[in-house]
Amino acid sequence: MTQTAHGVEFKQRLSHRRVPDQERALILANPGFGDYFTDHTAVIDYKVDATGTGGWAHARIEPYGPIYLDPSAAVLHYGQEIFEGLKAYRHSDGSIWTFRPEANAARLNRSARRLALPELPPAYFLGAIRELVRADRDWVPAGDGQALYLRPFMIATEAFLGVRPAREFSFRVIASPAGNYFGGEVKPISIWISREYARAGRGGTGAAKCGGNYAASLVAQQEAEANGCNQVLFLDPFNDNAIEELGGMNLFFVMMDGSLATPGLTGTILEGVTRMSVMQVAKDMGLKVVERQITLDEWRDGVESGQITEVFACGTAAVITPIGLLRDTFETIGHENALAGETTMAIREQLLSIQMGAVSDTHAWLTRLI
Numbered sequence: 539m540t541q542t543a544h545g546v547e548f549k550q551r552l553s554h555r556r557v558p559d560q561e562r563a564l565i566l567a568n569p570g571f572g573d574y575f576t577d578h579t580a581v582i583d584y585k586v587d588a589t590g591t592g593g594w595a596h597a598r599i600e601p602y603g604p605i606y607l608d609p610s611a612a613v614l615h616y617g618q619e620i621f622e623g624l625k626a627y628r629h630s631d632g633s634i635w636t637f638r639p640e641a642n643a644a645r646l647n648r649s650a651r652r653l654a655l656p657e658l659p660p661a662y663f664l665g666a667i668r669e670l671v672r673a674d675r676d677w678v679p680a681g682d683g684q685a686l687y688l689r690p691f692m693i694a695t696e697a698f699l700g701v702r703p704a705r706e707f708s709f710r711v712i713a714s715p716a717g718n719y720f721g722g723e724v725k726p727i728s729i730w731i732s733r734e735y736a737r738a739g740r741g742g743t744g745a746a747k748c749g750g751n752y753a754a755s756l757v758a759q760q761e762a763e764a765n766g767c768n769q770v771l772f773l774d775p776f777n778d779n780a781i782e783e784l785g786g787m788n789l790f791f792v793m794m795d796g797s798l799a800t801p802g803l804t805g806t807i808l809e810g811v812t813r814m815s816v817m818q819v820a821k822d823m824g825l826k827v828v829e830r831q832i833t834l835d836e837w838r839d840g841v842e843s844g845q846i847t848e849v850f851a852c853g854t855a856a857v858i859t860p861i862g863l864l865r866d867t868f869e870t871i872g873h874e875n876a877l878a879g880e881t882t883m884a885i886r887e888q889l890l891s892i893q894m895g896a897v898s899d900t901h902a903w904l905t906r907l908i
């Protein structure tokens with residue numbers, strides 16, 4: 539693959555059937571989450587040759603559309619797949635930026651190692667994002683709380699049913715305009731405690747961002763919804779009193795003394811880029827931040843005694859979302875009509891302001907795309 543002064547060169551095969559301006563404007567006025575996709579996709583292929591050496595090749599931008607895949611492709615049978623999630627933001631001067639992409643590139647490679655997928659050089663990761671956003675720049679919304687959600691992913695495409703790591707892979711990025719994940723204003727959500735199902739186990743894939751973890755979480759999410767809750771809480775697989783995270787978001791607790799606590803990385807929790815950023819933003823605001831075990835008992839007693847004043851979840855898609863109540867069949871902790879907490883909203887506002895370029899980017903978290 540050719541390397542240019544700017545990184546990797548992507549061949550451009552642009553779409554002749556772009557979504558018309560008027561239709562795109564209607565979509566951007568109310569994009570929802572994950573419902574609409576831009577005109578293009580970025581692709582890079584990987585192949586192991588006869589000598590056993592692998593390499594990335596054929597970096598390209600092509601029209602968005604179905605993937606041609608052999609029915610025996612390994613991803614369809616053994617789930618050899620990983621993904622990432624980040625956003626592109628349109629600043630008020632029209633420039634377009636992304637947030638901590640090097641952290642996503644590094645995490646993609648941690649996930650790749652766990653799923654026996656090839657690592658992708660970070661310059662290719664960033665190149666794919668940059669080229670895709672350039673091709674689809676008109677899709678980056680400018681509205682309040684809006685962004686272009688970017689979904690990089692890697693799949694095993696080799697046609698082969700034997701059980702071993704595949705030798706052919708495809709890395710792709712697709713993009714989808716996004717509004718507020720849970721819709722409308724910032725309302726506290728309700729959480730269902732998953733007692734029966736876990737999303738991770740000892741030595742498992744809990745710390746990797748892979749489709750398989752999500753597949754395993756869906757029945758629990760279904761149970762949550764059947765019980766009138768928005769999201770599901772997974773407990774520590776070794777200790778059903780300790781909490782871990784939601785299906786796709788990390789958790790934070792604001793304490794009465796003003797400090798912030800979040801479950802430590804045990805190897806079964808996914809390390810969110812938002813989690814990392816929230817911890818830094820909170821420190822910058824003068825809050826003490828601790829990573830430690832947090833139990834259901836502490837959550838229950840803390841809410842009752844006032845020791846815990848706010849609880850929130852965080853992730854790229856929904857940014858920061860306050861949690862109103864937590865429940866299972868036997869008990870309810872917190873209140874459905876809880877108000878979004880002051881500290882939660884202050885951290886949310888600061889993080890969004892950094893992402894939107896409204897305050898100075900003191901940690902150099904932003905990368906300019908256009």
Ligand SMILES: *Cc1c(COP(=O)(O)O)cnc(C)c1O
Pocket residue numbers: 623747783784785786787788808809810811812813852853854855
């Ligand atoms: C992606 C993800 C998160 C949040 O990660 P961010 O990098 O903040 O978006 C949290 N938990 C799980 C299980 C995830 O897959």
